[in-house]
Amino acid sequence: TNGFNGGPPLALCGNRIFPEAAIARSYVQYAADPTGFREYADGLLYLEQLYPRWVDVFTLDEHFTDPKAVTAGPDGVRSYEETDSGDGRQIWVIRLTDKQVPDAGKKKLFFSLSVHGNERGGLEGGLRAAEDLAMEAEAGTGEVSDGIPNYESATGNDPTFHTYSPAELLGRTDTYLVDFNIDGWEVGDHYTVPTSVYDRTNAMNTDLNRQMPTKGSINVTRNPLKESEMAYGTRFMHELAEKAGGLMSYGADIHGELTSRAYVDIMYPAGQFDSIEHRRLMAIAERTKSVIDATLYAGIQDEIENSTGGNESEGVEEVPCHMGPVGCIDTIPTNTIPTKPAHWATVWDTLGYTDTGFIGDYLATDVAVTGMDYEIFLNHTVPDKVWNVYLQENHINASRGIIKTAMAYSLHQDEEFAAFRLETGGQAGYVYDPAVVTDTDANGPGELPGPEGDGIGEDGLPVKQASYSATRMRYFTDAGELMTKPFVKLLPTDIARSSAVLDRVDSLVLADVPLPRDARGRSVDRAAYFRNLKAWVERGGNLVLTDRALHALVDLGLVEDGAVEDLEVYQPYSDISDFTDPLVAGLRANARQLVEAAILGYGIGGTASPMTGVSEEAFTGAGGVVVGTTTGAVTLGRLAVGKGRVQVVGGALPTPTEDNDHRFGLRDYGLTYSGLYVMENAVTYDAPGLGAAAPTGFSPVRPGTAAADAAAAAARGRTLAATGADLTLAVVGALLMLGAVASRRRGRAARRA
Numbered sequence: 001t002n003g004f005n006g007g008p009p010l011a012l013c014g015n016r017i018f019p020e021a022a023i024a025r026s027y028v029q030y031a032a033d034p035t036g037f038r039e040y041a042d043g044l045l046y047l048e049q050l051y052p053r054w055v056d057v058f059t060l061d062e063h064f065t066d067p068k069a070v071t072a073g074p075d076g077v078r079s080y081e082e083t084d085s086g087d088g089r090q091i092w093v094i095r096l097t098d099k100q101v102p103d104a105g106k107k108k109l110f111f112s113l114s115v116h117g118n119e120r121g122g123l124e125g126g127l128r129a130a131e132d133l134a135m136e137a138e139a140g141t142g143e144v145s146d147g148i149p150n151y152e153s154a155t156g157n158d159p160t161f162h163t164y165s166p167a168e169l170l171g172r173t174d175t176y177l178v179d180f181n182i183d184g185w186e187v188g189d190h191y192t193v194p195t196s197v198y199d200r201t202n203a204m205n206t207d208l209n210r211q212m213p214t215k216g217s218i219n220v221t222r223n224p225l226k227e228s229e230m231a232y233g234t235r236f237m238h239e240l241a242e243k244a245g246g247l248m249s250y251g252a253d254i255h256g257e258l259t260s261r262a263y264v265d266i267m268y269p270a271g272q273f274d275s276i277e278h279r280r281l282m283a284i285a286e287r288t289k290s291v292i293d294a295t296l297y298a299g300i301q302d303e304i305e306n307s308t309g310g311n312e313s314e315g316v317e318e319v320p321c322h323m324g325p326v327g328c329i330d331t332i333p334t335n336t337i338p339t340k341p342a343h344w345a346t347v348w349d350t351l352g353y354t355d356t357g358f359i360g361d362y363l364a365t366d367v368a369v370t371g372m373d374y375e376i377f378l379n380h381t382v383p384d385k386v387w388n389v390y391l392q393e394n395h396i397n398a399s400r401g402i403i404k405t406a407m408a409y410s411l412h413q414d415e416e417f418a419a420f421r422l423e424t425g426g427q428a429g430y431v432y433d434p435a436v437v438t439d440t441d442a443n444g445p446g447e448l449p450g451p452e453g454d455g456i457g458e459d460g461l462p463v464k465q466a467s468y469s470a471t472r473m474r475y476f477t478d479a480g481e482l483m484t485k486p487f488v489k490l491l492p493t494d495i496a497r498s499s500a501v502l503d504r505v506d507s508l509v510l511a512d513v514p515l516p517r518d519a520r521g522r523s524v525d526r527a528a529y530f531r532n533l534k535a536w537v538e539r540g541g542n543l544v545l546t547d548r549a550l551h552a553l554v555d556l557g558l559v560e561d562g563a564v565e566d567l568e569v570y571q572p573y574s575d576i577s578d579f580t581d582p583l584v585a586g587l588r589a590n591a592r593q594l595v596e597a598a599i600l601g602y603g604i605g606g607t608a609s610p611m612t613g614v615s616e617e618a619f620t621g622a623g624g625v626v627v628g629t630t631t632g633a634v635t636l637g638r639l640a641v642g643k644g645r646v647q648v649v650g651g652a653l654p655t656p657t658e659d660n661d662h663r664f665g666l667r668d669y670g671l672t673y674s675g676l677y678v679m680e681n682a683v684t685y686d687a688p689g690l691g692a693a694a695p696t697g698f699s700p701v702r703p704g705t706a707a708a709d710a711a712a713a714a715a716r717g718r719t720l721a722a723t724g725a726d727l728t729l730a731v732v733g734a735l736l737m738l739g740a741v742a743s744r745r746r747g748r749a750a751r752r753a
Contacts, residue, residue, distance in 0.1 A: 001046040006037040016568040017043050017050075018127040018133075021393035026385065027120050028127060030089070030182055031189040043127070044092055049136035055171055056095035060232050063093070069232040071183045072203040079228040089182040091229060093103070093236075094130050098137070098171040104172040105686035107249040107410040108240050110368065111403055112233075112359050113177055114207050117184020118198035119256030124392065125399020126177045126254070132400065136166040144169050147287030148294045148407035154588055155279045155417070156285065156704065162412055173249075174307075176240065181208050188385060190611040196385050200229060209253065212356060212362035215468075215667050216599035217660040218475040220451045223459050224357055224664075233360075241367040249410040250284070251363025251371040254399055256379025257351070264292050264398045265351070266344035267366035267373040270596035271695040272667040274478045276417045278676050280370050283416060284409055285344035288372070291401040292342040295393050332356050341398075346593045346672050348571050351603075358600050370413060374402055398581040420484045425698045426506025426542075427691035428487035428683040430476045431495070433516035437601075437656045437666060438469040446658025468665035470600075472511055485692055493522040496529035496680065502536035506691030507683040510549035511653040530555040538642025540687035543686055546652040546679075550612040558639060558646065563618035567630060568607035572651025572675075574628030581627045582648060582684075582700065583636055585707035588675045594675035598666040601657040611635060611651040619648075636678065647682050652674070679704075 001007030001017060013019035018028060027037040044057040060069040067623065068079040070088030079088040097106065136142030145163045153159050164172075181202055188198030210222055211230035218224065225231045241248050257265065266285045273281065284485070364371030379395050385516035416644040439445035448455040451461035459464040480486030492515055494501045502508065518524055534556045537543050547551055548566065553559045555677050572595035576584050583590075597609035613633025616626060630635030635650030651677050656666040671679065680704060686694035701711045 001042055004046040004049065005042040006035050007039075007042055009405040010603075010742060012549065016128075016131060017047055018124075018131055020128070021387075021389050021396055022686060024387065024392070026190065026387050028122060029189045029191055031191040032184040033191050036605075036743065037167060041090075041092065047131060047134065049092075051138055053099055054096060054134040054137050055130065056097075056099070057346070057415040059090040059092050060236060063236070064232060066232075068228060071181075071229055072227070074182065074203060076203050080203065080587060083135075084691075089186060089579050091178065091180060091182060091233070094176070094177040096130055096133055096170055096177070097174040098167065101171040103174060103243075107407075108244040109173060109407055109410055110240060110248055110251040110363060111177045111180045111406075112174070112253040112363075113399075114185065114256075115179070115181050115253060115359060116200045116255060117181045117188065117202075118200050118381055118384065119376075119379050120185075120198065121256050121376045121392070121395030122254030122374075122399055123185075125177045125396040126179075126403060127174045128396050129400045130404045131176060132283070133166045133633075137170050139168060139511065140165070144167050144404045144413060145291070146405055146565060148290040150290050150294055151286060152704075154586060155282050156568070157279070157283070158417065159283065159287070159416075162408060162410075164408055169306045169407055169411075172411055175403075175407055175704040177235075177403075178233065178362070180233050183222070189514060190385070197381070202229060209255070209359055210357035212357045212359055212597070213664045214356050214358065214362050214365070214660060215466075215665045216356060217450070217601050217603050217672075218663055219486070220449075220661045221458050222357065223457050226459065236721055237363070237367045246432050248363075249370070249413065249534065250406045251360070251368035252361065252374060252402065253358070253360040253372075254374045254402060254407060256378070256395070257375040257377060258382060260350075260377045261373065262341065262343040263296060263377045263394060264289075264342040264402075265375040265377075266342055267347045267350050267360070268345060268673065269358075269361045269371055269373065270347070270354070270599055270670065271365035272599065273671070273676070275422055275482045275676065275680065276420050277370075277675045278487040278671075279417045281364070281372070282411050282673055284370050284372060284406060284413065287409055288374075288402055288405045289342040289344055292407045294339040294397055296397055302655055315502060317580045318687070333606040336698040341394075343590065345588070345590050346596070346674075348573075348593050349590055351375070354596075354598070354604060356499075373400075375399075375606065406710055420482060422479070422680055422684075423698065424485060424507065424696065425686035425694035426484060427482070427485050427488060427504065427686075428506035428507040428509070429490050430473075430509040430511060431492055431516060432489045432519055433471075433473060433511070433513050435513075435516065435655070436469055436471045437658060439465060439467050439470070439658075442640050443658070445662070447460055447660055447662070449661045449663040463663050465663055466665040468662075470666040470668050472653040472655055474668050475511070475653055475671070475679075476509070484695075491520065491522075492516060492524045492529055493518040493520070494630060496525045496533055499532040499535050502532065503539075503542060503543070503690055507542040507544060507685045508533075508536075509544040509546065509679075509683065510552060512547035512549055514545075514549045514552040514555065526555075529707070534641070536690075537644040537646060540643040540690055542644060542683070542685040542687060543646045544649065544682045546649045547610065547654050549610050550614055550648050551651060553614060553639075553646070553648070555582065555647070556641075558615060558622050558641065559618040563615040565613060565615075565633060567611040567613055567633060567635075567650070569609050569630060569651075570604070570606050570652070572611045572630075574630050574650065575634065578627055580706045580710035581625070581638075581677060582702070582707045582711065583627050583638060583681050584674075585681050585702035585705040587674050592673040593672050594649075594678065595654065596670035596672060597654065599670045600654060601660055601662045601666050602654075602658050610654050614648060644687060649675075649678055649682060652679055 073087035078082040113126040184199035360373030540705040573592040624639040
């Protein structure tokens with residue numbers, strides 16, 4: 001800091017306040033050295049002094065004018081408790097923006113860095129990213145891109161990329177970087193006496209990344225927002241969102257992990273996302289991956305491969321049994337694995353476990369338009385305080401890529417998919433279920449909060465139950481708004497009374513309940529209902545059964561009683577056997593999870609979530625095509641019936657539940673991107689003579705996918721086969737004609753002779 005508050009000359013640090021990994025000798029220290037110099041706090045203050053136009057730094061206690069807005073501190077007493085000694089550590093905030101440009105209209109972004117104290121890479125990279133941007137904005141140099149064209153997008157869009165100067169970027173964005181877990185950090189600093197290893201938790205032994213008030217089931221042993229760090233941190237997030245007009249543009253949480261098959265795991269948030277929201281999330285994941293893949297030290301791929309084996313394929317992850325579902329393995333995985341620096345998937349598909357109360361999830365669902373969680377390889381208890389230049393350089397550069405890519409993409413993300421509308425070809429419909437899961441009905445909220453289910457939290461204090469009204473039917477409303485032909489709502493009594501009602505639609509979805517009660521209170525003839533459904537399918541209709549609605553296969557007479565079974569799984573998933581099938585078109589090879597069930601109130605564990613499957617023997621015996629299975633049962637598949645078909649999706653739209661602590665309420669639905677694509681694919685269909693006519697050029701297979709390529713190849717094969725048959729007949733006919741002519745000529749010649 002060139003003597004600022006007693007710091008060393010900039011020249012010793014490569015003319016930077018926070019030096020590059022090759023020059024640094026250890027992690028940035030929060031604790032003061034013997035002279036009183038504080039690397040972190042004084043470094044930030046000097047950064048602000050050098051670049052006052054671009055940088056603001058402050059602490060939460062200063063911001064809120066509240067001395068309690070600090071950590072618990074070494075005494076292990078929360079800052080707001082009466083016995084606290086006042087030793088809480090300050091939580092610093094770095095703000096990056098061009099202060100000469102009015103704040104109105106700027107995109108706000110928020111990054112949580114190293115909330116686990118033993119995962120230092122996020123903060124190390126965040127500090128360097130902040131200094132990069134300020135230095136380059138001041139000098140008028142550098143550029144920042146929102147991605148690199150080194151991939152094919154799974155969104156269906158051909159992405160366009162944008163490059164900005166740091167000065168322009170800071171003039172249009174307002175970005176905040178925060179490390180909440182100062183307790184877990186400082187305890188491992190070299191200058192702390194006695195020094196220790198870095199700690200994942202805060203001084204209260206609380207994991208701050210399980211403290212957020214996420215909707216759905218909550219681990220009853222926790223008290224979300226109990227810790228002052230996250231209580232004030234969440235308040236600060238909401239303040240920024242309010243200033244942004246309700247939602248920030250982006251929020252992320254950068255973590256570390258002990259080991260992985262990729263150097264950076266980009267982890268998709270759990271939330272209730274529609275077709276555009278999912279595509280935005282996919283886009284930022286892809287764009288961040290593209291930058292990390294292109295910019296990290298190339299040798300890190302060799303280091304990963306040398307330690308794990310594998311090749312450049314991104315195959316399905318196999319999960320150790322202590323972390324995964326039934327059918328997991330306890331041996332070294334034999335499948336192909338990624339060695340490119342980054343890959344993305346849901347948390348469970350990435351790590352083999354999931355949880356609730358994540359900062360990244362909360363940012364992406366409650367206070368920002370998009371958001372992500374990131375995990376960086378070997379940025380954990382290993383190497384702890386050992387400064388490995390190769391590792392740290394890549395921890396830093398990965399975090400730089402995460403932060404800068406998101407800042408740049410925030411300027412375009414609202415427009416990229418604004419015009420998206422799902423073309424289903426024909427008309428899709430659904431059978432409406434009026435049932436609502438709400439705290440205002442006769443049984444109230446069901447299970448009350450707390451370990452004993454009595455409304456008393458783990459800390460012995462009353463817990464307030466949030467009000468909610470949840471229905472999976474909201475999926476059809478949300479999806480319909482983004483379709484060229486919105487879903488049509490049909491009632492079961494109308495279906496039972498007249499098969500002609502079904503002729504309005506090409507596709508029909510029964511979501512979870514095979515036969516819901518009629519919304520008008522009318523009686524339903526069960527036999528007539530299923531009889532008319534089957535007749536419609538036989539005329540060419542496309543019936544989609546999700547979750548427990550798979551039991552309709554028995555009522556339709558397609559499989560025997562007992563062939564359909566309800567399953568209990570960690571999270572709803574399917575092991576996909578054929579990624580070229582149209583039902584899973586567009587899914588990536590590591591896709592398994594279909595639903596984030598915890599946000600619907602289901603617990604997390606080996607048997608916590610519901611699915612429904614059908615016996616593979618019964619399904620294939622009826623002529624079914626198996627696309628995916630779960631514990632041996634068919635959970636993705638298709639069955640031809642007359643001119644139409646029945647498709648099964650064993651996990652997609654389960655009914656929310658009140659059986660667990662859900663103190664913050666419930667979501668309506670929780671499709672992962674994989675589940676969303678399956679549902680979109682399932683209703684993309686046109687039946688001649690039914691529903692609505694498809695537009696010219698309509699294809700029932702998602703374009704630009706392996707499934708589309710396979711369908712095109714099959715079509716070419718059929719054409720060639722048909723052409724070959726025609727040619728053969730023509731040739732045979734010509735030969736016969738030539739033979740007849742020759743015979744006649746020989747006959748005439750013989751007569752002349």
